[in-house]
Amino acid sequence: MATRQGRRGILSHAGYLPYRRLDRSGIAPVAGTGGGRGTRTVAGFDEDTTTMAVEAGRFAMRALPDARPGALYLSTTAPAYLDKTNATAVHAALRLGSEVVAADFGGAVRSSVAALRAALGGGEAVLAIGSDLRTGLPGSVDESGGGDGASALLVGGDEDGALLAELIGQGSATEEFLDRWRTPGDVRSKQWEEKFGETRYLALGEQAWTAALKDAGLGADGVDRVIVTGPHTRAVGSFAKRLAGTVAVDDDLAASVGYTGAAHPGLLLSGALDAARPGQVIALVSLADGADVLILRTTPELGAFRAARPVATQLGSGGDLPYGKYLSWRGFLTVEPPRRPEPGRVSASAANRSVEWKFGFVGSRAPSTGQVQLPPAVQLDEVLEAAPMSEIRGRVATFTVDRLAYSPSPPIVFAVVDFDGGGRLPLELTDLDAADVHIGDRVEMTFRKLFTVDGIHNYFWKARPVRD
Amino acid sequence: MASHGIKDRVAIVGMGCTRFTEHWDKGTDELLAEAASDAFASAGVTKETVDAYWLGTAMSGMSGMTLAKPLHLEGKPVSRVENMCATGSEALRQAAYAVASGAYDIAMAIGVEKVKDSGYQGLNGFPIPTDGTNRTLTAAAMFSMVAPAYGHKYGVDDAQMREVLSRIASKNHANGALNPRAQFRRPMTVEQISAMKPVAGTLNVFDCSGVADGSAAAIVVRAEDAHRYTDSPLYVKALSFVAGNGTGLLDPDYDYTTFPEIVQCGQDAYAQAGITDPRRQLAMAEVHDCFTPTELVLMEDLGFSARGTAWKEVLAGAFDLHGDLPVNPDGGLKSFGHPVGASGLRMMFEAWLQLRRQAPEERQIDTTRKLALTHNLGGYPGEMVSFVSILGTELG
Numbered sequence: 001m002a003t004r005q006g007r008r009g010i011l012s013h014a015g016y017l018p019y020r021r022l023d024r025s026g027i028a029p030v031a032g033t034g035g036g037r038g039t040r041t042v043a044g045f046d047e048d049t050t051t052m053a054v055e056a057g058r059f060a061m062r063a064l065p066d067a068r069p070g071a072l073y074l075s076t077t078a079p080a081y082l083d084k085t086n087a088t089a090v091h092a093a094l095r096l097g098s099e100v101v102a103a104d105f106g107g108a109v110r111s112s113v114a115a116l117r118a119a120l121g122g123g124e125a126v127l128a129i130g131s132d133l134r135t136g137l138p139g140s141v142d143e144s145g146g147g148d149g150a151s152a153l154l155v156g157g158d159e160d161g162a163l164l165a166e167l168i169g170q171g172s173a174t175e176e177f178l179d180r181w182r183t184p185g186d187v188r189s190k191q192w193e194e195k196f197g198e199t200r201y202l203a204l205g206e207q208a209w210t211a212a213l214k215d216a217g218l219g220a221d222g223v224d225r226v227i228v229t230g231p232h233t234r235a236v237g238s239f240a241k242r243l244a245g246t247v248a249v250d251d252d253l254a255a256s257v258g259y260t261g262a263a264h265p266g267l268l269l270s271g272a273l274d275a276a277r278p279g280q281v282i283a284l285v286s287l288a289d290g291a292d293v294l295i296l297r298t299t300p301e302l303g304a305f306r307a308a309r310p311v312a313t314q315l316g317s318g319g320d321l322p323y324g325k326y327l328s329w330r331g332f333l334t335v336e337p338p339r340r341p342e343p344g345r346v347s348a349s350a351a352n353r354s355v356e357w358k359f360g361f362v363g364s365r366a367p368s369t370g371q372v373q374l375p376p377a378v379q380l381d382e383v384l385e386a387a388p389m390s391e392i393r394g395r396v397a398t399f400t401v402d403r404l405a406y407s408p409s410p411p412i413v414f415a416v417v418d419f420d421g422g423g424r425l426p427l428e429l430t431d432l433d434a435a436d437v438h439i440g441d442r443v444e445m446t447f448r449k450l451f452t453v454d455g456i457h458n459y460f461w462k463a464r465p466v467r468d
Numbered sequence: 469m470a471s472h473g474i475k476d477r478v479a480i481v482g483m484g485c486t487r488f489t490e491h492w493d494k495g496t497d498e499l500l501a502e503a504a505s506d507a508f509a510s511a512g513v514t515k516e517t518v519d520a521y522w523l524g525t526a527m528s529g530m531s532g533m534t535l536a537k538p539l540h541l542e543g544k545p546v547s548r549v550e551n552m553c554a555t556g557s558e559a560l561r562q563a564a565y566a567v568a569s570g571a572y573d574i575a576m577a578i579g580v581e582k583v584k585d586s587g588y589q590g591l592n593g594f595p596i597p598t599d600g601t602n603r604t605l606t607a608a609a610m611f612s613m614v615a616p617a618y619g620h621k622y623g624v625d626d627a628q629m630r631e632v633l634s635r636i637a638s639k640n641h642a643n644g645a646l647n648p649r650a651q652f653r654r655p656m657t658v659e660q661i662s663a664m665k666p667v668a669g670t671l672n673v674f675d676c677s678g679v680a681d682g683s684a685a686a687i688v689v690r691a692e693d694a695h696r697y698t699d700s701p702l703y704v705k706a707l708s709f710v711a712g713n714g715t716g717l718l719d720p721d722y723d724y725t726t727f728p729e730i731v732q733c734g735q736d737a738y739a740q741a742g743i744t745d746p747r748r749q750l751a752m753a754e755v756h757d758c759f760t761p762t763e764l765v766l767m768e769d770l771g772f773s774a775r776g777t778a779w780k781e782v783l784a785g786a787f788d789l790h791g792d793l794p795v796n797p798d799g800g801l802k803s804f805g806h807p808v809g810a811s812g813l814r815m816m817f818e819a820w821l822q823l824r825r826q827a828p829e830e831r832q833i834d835t836t837r838k839l840a841l842t843h844n845l846g847g848y849p850g851e852m853v854s855f856v857s858i859l860g861t862e863l864g
Contacts, residue, residue, distance in 0.1 A: 341588055343604055344595030354599040373718055375601065398617055398724055400669035402609035404590065414605050416613065418720045426603055426717060426850075439620075450600065458600035
């Protein structure tokens with residue numbers, strides 16, 4: 001660790017699991033093959049890697065509201081846009097300052113660990129977010145073994161806040177070999193015969209593991225727990241088994257969540273930090289087109305940290321999704337839409353003018369009356385104050401179920417929401433079934449994609465039931 | 469605030485109205501030509517002797533040329549107006565004020581909508597480029613929130629509310645069945661309507677107005693000139709318009725059981741016309757029954773029933789064709805159909821027929837009282853425009 005200046009590590013962390021769960025036993029009766037035991041997480045029809053990144057980012061920032069990251073990195077293998085940066089929408093939803101850099105680390109699973117390494121390397125505080133949708137053809141291993149989710153790690157030095165875990169060693173190994181691949185535009189990845197990739201990953205993993213331990217000045221017995229993750233299930237299992245003799249290996253959430261790609265290293269690390277005690281050494285091993293090992297030691301400050309929504313809590317709160325609905329949400333099954341015209345595409349200039357409202361969910365407040373105006377009112381006779389509402393909860397004043405309106409997944413459940421402390425807005429509800437809504441229900445805000453027209457994603461906020 | 473009105477200064481002396489239906493064989497031009505020709509003939513005027521025109525259409529055409537072209541008007545001023553579903557009433561309001569001002573002697577107000585060329589059911593607004601954060605809810609869903617709110621506030625349980633709403637629809641279907649110009653001419657029982665599957669909240673398709681093509685027109689002149697054209701003119705007693713500012717959507721005290729814009733608009737109209745007891749003074753009312761809960765709430769907002777009592781009066785038949793105050797004797801939006809730009813003038817057409825005792829015998833109402841009200845709205849609970857007119861056959 002001689003080359004690094006000052007301590008560097010994790011300031012805050014969060015995972016985000018979408019509400020819906022697909023029971024893998026529902027796959028084979030339809031697809032004729034595939035499936036298995038347990039569940040996987042499924043992003044809502046109104047979620048993509050950008051919206052899930054926002055949710056994870058909000059959780060991480062909520063736990064440390066005074067943090068001021070200088071950069072936002074978004075890593076995904078399933079970007080909502082190509083050519084256009086996706087991190088800027090996350091940046092807007094998190095209301096980061098315009099001086100904060102927002103950039104995508106895209107394409108391969110390894111990008112999220114690479115972004116984390118870059119963030120740990122020094123400089124300003126970085127919010128490193130991994131977010132992924134894992135899709136395979138119906139009946140495939142990628143379909144049943146994949147999961148959707150996001151994770152956010154706020155990385156910095158002592159000058160940025162109290163470190164929860166300090167980086168004490170790292171090692172990497174890189175080699176060109178073909179294990180899995182997807183050509184741009186294809187809906188699924190393909191994989192070479194597993195045993196070949198396994199030989200490469202075990203060798204590269206060993207190399208990186210040894211280098212990281214040396215960097216940390218530890219023997220393997222100095223590591224309390226290890227996280228092993230990567231897209232190659234067999235290699236991950238074999239490598240974990242090798243280490244299991246000397247180190248406690250964390251559950252990789254394969255049975256309940258599935259492998260969430262670029263989100264997974266951060267998701268497992270967040271879960272590990274939720275469960276860890278101060279003074280423990282945690283190693284993260286990522287096997288993805290090479291191997292990366294990061295070794296962290298938790299600090300005394302860990303005990304005072306309160307996660308906004310621990311991964312374990314989210315694991316316990318999910319709703320079933322039938323396989324047919326999953327297929328239609330993923331675009332594998334085209335269902336007859338309501339016979340209504342598609343909405344118009346979003347105006348770029350109009351969206352830019354209202355970026356604080358559309359992405360940040362900031363209304364206005366009239367100082368004279370205290371009334372909260374959603375959307376923000378036009379300034380006339382008095383200077384209005386900003387009223388940030390994304391973290392404010394509310395209750396359902398009344399609601400309706402619209403079976404006629406255009407929606408990517410009808411029917412639309414709409415509620416008039418009264419926010420705590422003032423403000424009212426009719427909002428679409430999400431992450432629930434139409435029969436489950438009642439007047440008086442508590443709701444919280446969530447960043448979603450309303451629809452996509454002309455390839456333009458229309459991001460805005462919806463309300464979902466409070467479940468904690 | 470001054471809202472003086474133009475009581476007894478302007479009269480309607482001729483009207484025309486097409487059938488409202490799915491006119492697959494007629495376009496905007498043909499519908500306009502038919503309604504205009506009927507109105508010209510009704511008043512005994514020609515297109516040349518009409519000095520100025522106001523055309524109401526929400527989405528079937530732009531500018532006054534939409535009317536000037538099919539009527540082959542030469543050198544005439546034609547204004548196209550739009551005020552959501554109250555567009556037809558707005559056209560009449562502008563024409564009446566122009567005549568009252570002395571600027572013109574004879575004006576035509578005409579409304580039209582060709583909605584059935586869109587390929588979709590229901591009404592579909594034209595897309596204004598936005599930031600994408602506006603609601604995408606249908607009007608049916610927006611108005612569906614009124615029914616449970618009303619039931620909750622006044623202790624009407626779900627089954628009773630269903631019966632009340634079906635009763636309103638059934639009444640309007642019964643009236644429409646007697647009207648050759650109406651879109652739907654089949655009577656529907658309360659049981660039949662209640663048995664339908666919901667499409668938005670608890671509302672089913674029979675709680676929703678018909679969607680039709682159509683056109684309606686009126687010729688207006690100064691009141692003192694009216695008898696040159698007809699022995700039985702219809703005098704304009706009041707024209708009121710209120711455009712809401714959308715505060716209902718923001719206001720946590722707004723409970724979806726009333727439409728404040730309509731309360732204001734009704735009070736203004738009654739003041740203009742000198743009406744103190746609408747329930748006893750009006751012979752009839754044509755109201756904007758876009759959805760059955762709308763008609764229910766309108767009975768209270770327009771002062772026909774005390775708050776929380778309209779549902780009982782609906783069940784008792786107070787607003788039936790031969791009830792205490794006939795409401796929508798022509799079948800209303802529910803069964804006459806709703807070509808957006810034409811509906812406001814269609815309501816006045818029914819007042820024109822009824823108060824002058826020219827309605828077909830089977831639906832002619834009692835005309836001991838000499839005043840009719842038309843009410844036309846656009847928008848949704850919490851954010852709407854409202855129009856109310858009072859028309860009468862006698863001066864003073």
